[in-house]
Amino acid sequence: MLKNNFSYMGYEIVDADNLGGTSIFFGAKRVRDIIYAVSVVNYVGIEKITYEDYNNMLRRFRVYCQDTGQLDFRLLQIVCTYEAQNCQEIISGFYPYWIVDIQNGHLMIYENQPDSFSDAASIIEDTLDGKSYILSDGFGGGTENGAKRGFPFITALIILINAVAFFYMDFARSLDETILMMESGALNYSAVVEKGEYYRIITHFFIHDGIDHLFSNMVFLAFIGYYFENMLGKIQYLVIYMLSGIIAGTVSLCWYNYFGNDVWSVGASGAVFGLCGVMIAYILSDRKRFEDIGFIRIVLFLILTLCSGFGDSGIDNVAHVTGFVLGAIITFLLLIYRKYVKKNEKAGT
Numbered sequence: 001m002l003k004n005n006f007s008y009m010g011y012e013i014v015d016a017d018n019l020g021g022t023s024i025f026f027g028a029k030r031v032r033d034i035i036y037a038v039s040v041v042n043y044v045g046i047e048k049i050t051y052e053d054y055n056n057m058l059r060r061f062r063v064y065c066q067d068t069g070q071l072d073f074r075l076l077q078i079v080c081t082y083e084a085q086n087c088q089e090i091i092s093g094f095y096p097y098w099i100v101d102i103q104n105g106h107l108m109i110y111e112n113q114p115d116s117f118s119d120a121a122s123i124i125e126d127t128l129d130g131k132s133y134i135l136s137d138g139f140g141g142g143t144e145n146g147a148k149r150g151f152p153f154i155t156a157l158i159i160l161i162n163a164v165a166f167f168y169m170d171f172a173r174s175l176d177e178t179i180l181m182m183e184s185g186a187l188n189y190s191a192v193v194e195k196g197e198y199y200r201i202i203t204h205f206f207i208h209d210g211i212d213h214l215f216s217n218m219v220f221l222a223f224i225g226y227y228f229e230n231m232l233g234k235i236q237y238l239v240i241y242m243l244s245g246i247i248a249g250t251v252s253l254c255w256y257n258y259f260g261n262d263v264w265s266v267g268a269s270g271a272v273f274g275l276c277g278v279m280i281a282y283i284l285s286d287r288k289r290f291e292d293i294g295f296i297r298i299v300l301f302l303i304l305t306l307c308s309g310f311g312d313s314g315i316d317n318v319a320h321v322t323g324f325v326l327g328a329i330i331t332f333l334l335l336i337y338r339k340y341v342k343k344n345e346k347a348g349t
Contacts, residue, residue, distance in 0.1 A: 155225025244274020277327025
């Protein structure tokens, strides 16, 4: 969306493909005898652009712009990142820079940097704040008030794994239901603790005992992933999902063994409720940003889901509650940490 918005405001866009890179684009606009230029770096993912490659492209871009005549050339570096505290390693020391915090949807301008550069600030703020855009991992992504968003790949992958596992088990339904659960990786205290089958702590939340069970969990997962996967960050999103499933299953395992219940547990509910905790934590921390989700309706739905579960002996409410509380706590701590880092960054500039 940034590329589109700069182009719309009269910037000539120079794709990095023409300069030897793929995670960056340049824009330039002439205002009287001044060329206002921007370099926009998408500094995310594992294979980030290196400092050397970036500076080589900057030099080629400047040569490209100066071929248009002897004009005053001014450049602003704009770095889009999930890790604002680590992105300064890519920035060239020859030009001023701003940072777009993708995680929180904020434009960060340090005190030692210019607070204006032609119309760049308004373009970025319109993209991020004024229209509630959320940048995805690519420049083509973005959302406006819940419209088009970056595709939630991790969510889709989790749903696919659960669906494949279910239909594989469905193909083998000729076996006794309990035996099938046992052989497929269901969670059970004796199997895990006494037999050492620790893999069940993970496999149990990728299998389901019925189409309704699978459908309800995956629909809720798809809804949460649509809103929060890019916002939280794909790796952190996956880590919270896995931790919620593992710890919720472990607590449930110990709980039922303590009360002498020999149960076999399956289902992604603990992990999914961990993401429900993520959702509630984000909504409570920034209510205005999530008006389109319907906070009251979400809370009522969660309450009704938990309450209905307490009246059904087949529902693992221990896993539900554990996952939800864990997801919320991790997210609150993560948000507090980000604010702390951001505060220290400003104090250090």
